[in-house]
Amino acid sequence: MLDISYSDIRKMLLDARELATGAKDIRLTGKLIDIQGVLYDLLEENKELKDKIKQLENNKALEKRLIKIGRFWKDPERIYLYCPRCYANGKLVACDPIDNTIIGDVYECPNCRFTSSNPYKR
Ligand SMILES: [Zn+2]
Incomplete structure (x- = not known):
C-alpha cells in the first residue's frame, strides 16, 4: 500500500504555493489550494476504505471460527x-x-x- 500521509502531501503543496506566491501567480496559488482540498477529501475516503477492508477481513476471520x-x-x-x-x-x-x-x-x-x-x- 502507498505510504504517503496527508502531511507529506501538504508539505509538497505548501512548497508549491510558496513558489507560486514567489512568482506572484494568484491563479496558480488558487489552483493549489483547490488541489489541497480535493486531496484532503481523497485521503479521508482512503482512510474510510482501509477501515472498511479491515472490518471485512475481521468478519471473514470470525466467520471461519464460528x-x-x-x-x-x-x-x-x-x-x-x-x-x-x-x-x-x-x-x-x-x-x-x-x-x-x-x-x-x-x-x-x-x-x-x-x-x-x-x-x-x-
Ligand atoms: Zn438478535
Whole structure:
C-alpha cells in the first residue's frame, strides 16, 4: 500500500504555493489550494476504505471460527452465544441467559429479542 500521509502531501503543496506566491501567480496559488482540498477529501475516503477492508477481513476471520451451538453462533475463543437472526443481518450480538421462563432456561438477544432454549441445559 502507498505510504504517503496527508502531511507529506501538504508539505509538497505548501512548497508549491510558496513558489507560486514567489512568482506572484494568484491563479496558480488558487489552483493549489483547490488541489489541497480535493486531496484532503481523497485521503479521508482512503482512510474510510482501509477501515472498511479491515472490518471485512475481521468478519471473514470470525466467520471461519464460528460454530453452531443450539440455534446460536459461538466463537470458541469467547464465552458468548451470538444471536443467529442478528448475525444474518451482519451484526454480532451476544445473547443473555435467562433462567426459569415459561419455556424454561433460555438465551435471549437484547437487540431483536430472539429467544431459544439454553443449549447448555438440554
Ligand atoms: Zn438478535
